[in-house]
Amino acid sequence: MKKPVLLLLIAATQAFAAAPRELAQAYAAEASRQAPGFKASPQRGAEFYAKRFAVSDKMPACTACHTDSPARPGQHAVTGKAIKPLAPRAEAARFSDPAKVEKWFRRNCTEVLGRECSAAEKADFIAFVSEGL
Amino acid sequence: MRNALLIACAGLALSIPARADRLPVPADAPPSFKAECGSCHLPFPPALLTAPDWKRVMAKLDRHYGDNATLDEKTRREIEDFLLRHAATKSRMAGAGDPPRLTQTAWFRREHRKVPDPLWRDARVKGAANCAACHGRAEQGSFRGRELALPELRKRERD
Incomplete structure (x- = not known):
């Protein structure tokens, strides 16, 4: 189930350094296999970004570390370490390394949602942070 | 007497890491x-x-x-x-x-004995593991007192 998206991601990096759009497209393609007609939505991504999942005390939502805006620098809620903005328009290297993107979705979704994120959630999330609303 | 003092000082110097900062x-x-x-x-x-x-x-x-x-x-x-x-x-x-x-x-x-308790919980610091909050050049491996990023700490370091 995870293989197709990984293959797409690898294909995306081989052609050129993956842009956020290619990554979002790979996740959207995976999502549309599960739900035909899926289309990434920055609006849903924004709601997801702001949602309080409240699984973790110190990290109840994405905003706990990344602030209310993905274009602003954040701060790790536990260690206090500075975090660069998530939005590629503010920090060009964001969402350009598929392995890194997968790693942080896995870690942060597990922490904040208590489970891994779906391909649809990832596609929406990237659509929001890279395009804004 | 003077020798004893010198030896004591040398012993003290040896017990301190070469450059703790x-x-x-x-x-x-x-x-x-x-x-x-x-x-x-x-x-x-x-x-x-x-x-x-x-x-x-x-x-x-x-x-x-x-x-x-x-x-x-x-x-x-x-x-x-x-x-x-x-x-x-x-x-x-x-x-x-x-x-x-x-x-x-x-x-x-x-x-860190001179660091007052509330400072560890300060929003800029959040906890003792956030070295760079006070040690402005921690990323470069430098922890000198004069580089302390929070003014209230620099004063304490001098006192």
Whole structure:
């Protein structure tokens, strides 16, 4: 189930350094296999970004570390370490390394949602942070 | 009398680390050290804990101070080997807690004895593991008193 998206991601990096759009497209393609007609939505991504999942005390939502805006620098809620903005328009290297993107979705979704994120959630999330609303 | 004093001074000098304010990350650090350990916190200098401490930290990455920081075995081993190569040997660098914390060694507590309690909880600091909040050049391995980033600390350092 995870293989197709990984293959797409690898294909995306081989052609050129993956842009956020290619990554979002790979996740959207995976999502549309599960739900035909899926289309990434920055609006849903924004709601997801702001949602309080409240699984973790110190990290109840994405905003706990990344602030209310993905274009602003954040701060790790536990260690206090500075975090660069998530939005590629503010920090060009964001969402350009598929392995890194997968790693942080896995870690942060597990922490904040208590489970891994779906391909649809990832596609929406990237659509929001890279395009804004 | 004078000789005795000199010997006492020499003994004292020897018991202090060569440069307690210089703690650069050793040059043989694998790239994974900064990438994995340095993304949520400062990539801590390995000399801040002893080898048994680092082994306990690296054996429990799934429960890493409240976070799941699991690594693949190759990366885990590579980072552990590096930490063990440069670990402290003195007992004052032994950590407390499980996993052990480098902010609870006798050395760390002594070095930070002048820091008032509320400052550790200050929004700019958040906790003792956030070296760079006060040590402006911590990323470069420099922890000199005159570089303290918070003005209230620089004053205390002088007093």
